[in-house]
Amino acid sequence: MPSGLAISAASERRRARTARQLAIGLAFLSPWLIGFLSLTLYPMLASAYYSLTEFNIVTASRWVGLGNYVSALRDPEVRLAIGNTLYMVVVGIPIQQVSAFLFASLLNIRVRGQNVFRTVYFLPYLMPPVAAGLMWTYMLNPKYGLVNSILRLVGVRGPAWLLNPLWAKPALILIWVWSLGSATLIYLAALQDVPKELYESAQIDGAGRWARMRNITIPMVSAVTLFNVVMAIISAFQIFTTPYILAQTSSGGGAGAAVQGAPQGSLLFYTIYLYANAFTYLRMGYASALAWILFALIFVFTVLVIRWYLPKQTVM
Amino acid sequence: MASQLLVAVVGLFFLLPFLDLALSSLKPLSDIVAFPRNYWPHRFLWRNYMDALTLMPFGVYLRNTLIICVFAVIGHVLSSALPAYSLSRVRWPGREAALLILLSTMMLPGQVTMIPVYVIFHRLHMINTLYPLIIPAFLGSAFFTFMLRQFFLTIPSELVDAARVDGCGELGILVRVIAPLSKPALTTVTVLTFLWTWNDFFGPLLYLQSPSRWTISIGLAQFSSRHGQISWNLLLAASVAFTLPTIAAFFIAQDAFVQGISTTGFK
Numbered sequence: 001m002p003s004g005l006a007i008s009a010a011s012e013r014r015r016a017r018t019a020r021q022l023a024i025g026l027a028f029l030s031p032w033l034i035g036f037l038s039l040t041l042y043p044m045l046a047s048a049y050y051s052l053t054e055f056n057i058v059t060a061s062r063w064v065g066l067g068n069y070v071s072a073l074r075d076p077e078v079r080l081a082i083g084n085t086l087y088m089v090v091v092g093i094p095i096q097q098v099s100a101f102l103f104a105s106l107l108n109i110r111v112r113g114q115n116v117f118r119t120v121y122f123l124p125y126l127m128p129p130v131a132a133g134l135m136w137t138y139m140l141n142p143k144y145g146l147v148n149s150i151l152r153l154v155g156v157r158g159p160a161w162l163l164n165p166l167w168a169k170p171a172l173i174l175i176w177v178w179s180l181g182s183a184t185l186i187y188l189a190a191l192q193d194v195p196k197e198l199y200e201s202a203q204i205d206g207a208g209r210w211a212r213m214r215n216i217t218i219p220m221v222s223a224v225t226l227f228n229v230v231m232a233i234i235s236a237f238q239i240f241t242t243p244y245i246l247a248q249t250s251s252g253g254g255a256g257a258a259v260q261g262a263p264q265g266s267l268l269f270y271t272i273y274l275y276a277n278a279f280t281y282l283r284m285g286y287a288s289a290l291a292w293i294l295f296a297l298i299f300v301f302t303v304l305v306i307r308w309y310l311p312k313q314t315v316m
Numbered sequence: 317m318a319s320q321l322l323v324a325v326v327g328l329f330f331l332l333p334f335l336d337l338a339l340s341s342l343k344p345l346s347d348i349v350a351f352p353r354n355y356w357p358h359r360f361l362w363r364n365y366m367d368a369l370t371l372m373p374f375g376v377y378l379r380n381t382l383i384i385c386v387f388a389v390i391g392h393v394l395s396s397a398l399p400a401y402s403l404s405r406v407r408w409p410g411r412e413a414a415l416l417i418l419l420s421t422m423m424l425p426g427q428v429t430m431i432p433v434y435v436i437f438h439r440l441h442m443i444n445t446l447y448p449l450i451i452p453a454f455l456g457s458a459f460f461t462f463m464l465r466q467f468f469l470t471i472p473s474e475l476v477d478a479a480r481v482d483g484c485g486e487l488g489i490l491v492r493v494i495a496p497l498s499k500p501a502l503t504t505v506t507v508l509t510f511l512w513t514w515n516d517f518f519g520p521l522l523y524l525q526s527p528s529r530w531t532i533s534i535g536l537a538q539f540s541s542r543h544g545q546i547s548w549n550l551l552l553a554a555s556v557a558f559t560l561p562t563i564a565a566f567f568i569a570q571d572a573f574v575q576g577i578s579t580t581g582f583k
Contacts, residue, residue, distance in 0.1 A: 018408075018409065021406060021407055021408045021409075022408045022409055022410070024402075024406050024408065024486050025402045025406045025407075025408030025410075025411060026402075026408070027402075028398045028399060028401050028402035028406060028486070028490075029398070029399045029402040029403070029414060030398075030399075031394070031395035031396075031398055031399060031454065031455055031456045032395065032396075032398075032399040032418065032455070032456025032457075032458070032461055033399075033414075033456075034455055034456075035395070035452065035455025035456040036417070036418075036421065036456070038436070038455070039429065039433055039452055039455060040421050040424065040429055042432065043428070043429035043430075043431075043432035043433050043436075044424070044428060044429060044432075046431075046432035046435070047428050047429060047431060047432050050431060050432065057434075057435060057438060103326065106319070106322060106323045106326055107323070109319045109323065111319060111320045111323050112320060117323055117324075117327050119570075120327045120330050120331055121326070121327065121330055122566075123330060123331075123334065123563065123566075124330055124333075124334075126511065126559070126562040126563055126565075126566050127559050127562065128514065128515040128517075128532075128533055128558055128559060128562065129515060129517060129533075130515075130517050130533040130536050130537050130558070131536065131555035131556075131558045131559050134536065134537075134540055134551055134552070134555050135333060135337050135552065135555055136333070137540075138337075138340070138548055138551075138552065139333055139336065143349075143351055144348065144349055144350065144351055144353055146332065146333065146336045146353075149352075149353045149355075152352075178329070178330065178333065182577045185574060185577050185578045186577065186578055188578070189578035234425070237425070238425055238426070238427065240517075240518055241517040241518060244517075245517075245537060245540075248537070248540070248541045249540045249541060249546070252541070252546070253541070254541035255541065271427060274427055278430070278431050278434075279434075279522065284431050284435075287431060288431050290427075291425070291427040291428045291430070291431070292428065294425055294427055294428075295424065295425055295427075295428055298425060299423075
């Protein structure tokens with residue numbers, strides 16, 4: 001039965017080839033695969049386990065079941081931190097995204113020195129957040145800072161910004177708007193992809209500037225808007241460095257003031273409180289539970305935004 | 317004309333803080349706390365820069381920061397290019413599933429894995445060393461791997477097949493065929509890794525305890541909170557020095573920055 005032999009030899013060869021391909025594929029994948037197993041998958045399982053224990057890295061852990069999650073729900077500081085974080089999501093992100101879109105629209109208008117302006121609008125994104133945080137603490141100093149000095153020139157008495165719990169988060173939003181170069185770039189790329197013919201025919205039909213913006217530009221970039229908003233939500237929930245620096249520097253209270261979110265807890269954001277629990281108070285089990293709650297919050301918010309947003313996009 | 321003016325005025329909003337930062341970094345302290353404010357320094361105190369960079373061990377911070385940056389760049393380029401090749405140019409069973417897992421890890425906030433990863437490095441006696449900030453760079457980044465994979469897919473498969481027919485091994489194809497054609501994408505990985513590592517505060521805050529290990533971001537943050545009365549002029553001078561390399565990197569590799577951010581749009 002020569003033909004049967006030939007078939008089995010062929011399938012044998014194919015199997016050997018597949019095995020070889022698998023070996024090559026896995027070998028090239030191995031840096032990420034090892035990283036995934038040791039720095040993602042195992043830590044996820046460990047974190048889930050820690051979240052059910054009392055654990056401080058020094059002494060043995062103790063099983064507490066869902067105790068950490070129950071405590072988190074009752075913890076007034078968790079409530080404060082979630083409130084502050086949601087402020088940034090609900091108030092800050094719309095301001096940030098509308099600003100980025102407007103900046104991108106400005107950069108899309110043909111003006112003299114367009115490339116220079118594109119660079120200028122983007123520059124703040126490059127500044128290390130620690131340097132930017134220090135600079136803005138100085139800029140927002142109620143007495144000798146640049147912002148209030150300029151306001152004084154036009155006859156406005158500026159607020160105490162980082163020293164006033166009511167104004168600390170608006171100050172943070174101001175810094176966001178100043179440093180949102182990457183979102184602006186993404187909107188700009190989307191604006192440049194809108195076909196010029198659409199505007200031309202709309203202009204022939206007598207559509208004004210606002211009508212063109214509303215009926216052409218905004219629908220055409222809506223996919224990018226959704227992407228930007230989702231990215232902004234994820235990073236807003238994880239906001240850490242800038243408020244940490246602002247709190248410690250403006251109060252002069254160092255790391256202690258930073259993890260308490262000075263002034264008066266108004267800059268206590270979720271990840272700052274999580275970090276403080278894990279590494280300042282060494283309540284690592286509790287902090288692990290907080291991390292999973294954070295994951296759930298981000299997940300729910302992202303899904304809600306996508307579900308709310310998608311049905312509106314009839315054009316795309 | 318109106319739009320030209322508007323573009324310029326908004327430009328001032330971005331530029332004025334930088335200008336004031338530069339000017340203030342050259343003022344004597346008495347100028348900074350003067351009221352009413354003087355925008356222009358009475359005299360230019362270039363010494364501020366010398367003082368700022370010697371008052372704190374800036375050289376030590378710079379060395380630590382550069383060590384981490386160099387290894388992070390090498391690590392990310394290698395450990396993202398290899399898996400990206402596997403996920404785009406090698407056909408193997410399970411490849412699509414691996415890609416899906418890779419993508420889904422991007423959704424996981426770092427806080428979830430942060431504590432166990434810290435415990436791992438604690439058990440390895442690597443707390444207060446630079447290793448926890450270097451080793452992960454060699455173990456693949458989902459973000460850069462995905463970015464490179466997308467780029468590798470745009471390279472015509474005829475080139476890869478021709479190299480295979482010529483008896484070129486898989487590693488040879490990656491190094492001699494794919495990599496030279498992927499220079500823009502590899503540059504993007506390099507500059508973004510440099511920027512994010514140079515700017516990073518959270519990682520060093522977590523792992524580096526003694527001043528001899530600090531990076532510039534930690535050193536600067538500590539310097540600002542150590543003194544009761546902040547020496548703003550020195551702090552601002554150090555902030556300028558800390559910022560300049562990122563701007564220099566941008567001007568050296570402007571296209572890579574813009575491409576990287578507008579096509580993948582992270583952070």
